[in-house]
Amino acid sequence: MTDTGIEAAKRKAAIRAVEEHFSPDFSYVGIGSGTTIIYVVEAIKERSTNPNILFVPTGYQSRQVVTHAGLTPIAFDSLPEGKMLDVAFDGADEVDEDLNCIKGGGACLFQEKLVAERAKKFVCVADYRKDQPRLLTNWPTIPIEVAPISINTVLRSLRLLGSPNPHVRTGLLAKAGPLKTDQDFFIIDAPFPVLLTAKDTASGLGAGDGTGGKWEVERLSKEINQITGVLEVGLFCGLDGVQAEALREQGLGKASVLGGQKPVAVYFGMQDGSVKVRTAKGGIK
Numbered sequence: 001m002t003d004t005g006i007e008a009a010k011r012k013a014a015i016r017a018v019e020e021h022f023s024p025d026f027s028y029v030g031i032g033s034g035t036t037i038i039y040v041v042e043a044i045k046e047r048s049t050n051p052n053i054l055f056v057p058t059g060y061q062s063r064q065v066v067t068h069a070g071l072t073p074i075a076f077d078s079l080p081e082g083k084m085l086d087v088a089f090d091g092a093d094e095v096d097e098d099l100n101c102i103k104g105g106g107a108c109l110f111q112e113k114l115v116a117e118r119a120k121k122f123v124c125v126a127d128y129r130k131d132q133p134r135l136l137t138n139w140p141t142i143p144i145e146v147a148p149i150s151i152n153t154v155l156r157s158l159r160l161l162g163s164p165n166p167h168v169r170t171g172l173l174a175k176a177g178p179l180k181t182d183q184d185f186f187i188i189d190a191p192f193p194v195l196l197t198a199k200d201t202a203s204g205l206g207a208g209d210g211t212g213g214k215w216e217v218e219r220l221s222k223e224i225n226q227i228t229g230v231l232e233v234g235l236f237c238g239l240d241g242v243q244a245e246a247l248r249e250q251g252l253g254k255a256s257v258l259g260g261q262k263p264v265a266v267y268f269g270m271q272d273g274s275v276k277v278r279t280a281k282g283g284i285k
């Protein structure tokens, strides 16, 4: 399949995701980063004549996409307190069977996580290359956003956690030296062996605690986030927005579970022109 074919797959998935999760009656919509999100914004633009919808971007590129489409951006920190986004759309670098995602290929993972957690529903759109049984099957590394001063200690901590060769991402072409994020931080790309899902650990494939190099997604995410100097890790796992809302309604939610990081649905544009939808309940359409 040619590049054009991949772009066609992304567009089809974007159209379907918007058809099923966007309404012109919404007030606030999150818009992620990357190349696939451009098709999501196109599809929204075709459906929405409501000038009052405010779009929350996940960084500079995302804001440009929103503005160029003639939509109205609003900064994340201008959202009214307690107000949730009706929906947030974003791309992903890899998605496993439990809908855990790797994100940050475009270095925007911190704001992407803020926005995903603030949404009632987080919806991912991707092409078939991202659809894998486990994370780190095809995508090689976990992106991690790190304070520049701490880079060497974080690299050492990652090696101790079992990452064989974590490295600082460098700027493309024009810029010599490390790439800087929208927060002026650096990105470390850390390879690990393929990550286990919670289902894997329950069925006895290993404890997922790093023993023998085997990590379960959520455990590794927590370990990496505990390293001083790490702003955020590009593993989107744990609860999704609907599960988080259910906990809140039962009075069980703490501040840390006010939002979910996992998508409620992922739309994959497939090689044969179809769209595969994987939902949080484990369903595939």
Ligand SMILES: O=C(CO)[C@H](O)[C@H](O)COP(=O)(O)O
Binding pocket: 032, 033, 034, 035, 036, 037, 090, 091, 092, 093, 102, 103, 104, 105, 106, 107, 108, 109, 112
């Ligand atoms: O996480 C991201 C940026 O940090 C992107 O959403 C991810 O890299 C997917 O990008 P694309 O749609 O271009 O494949």
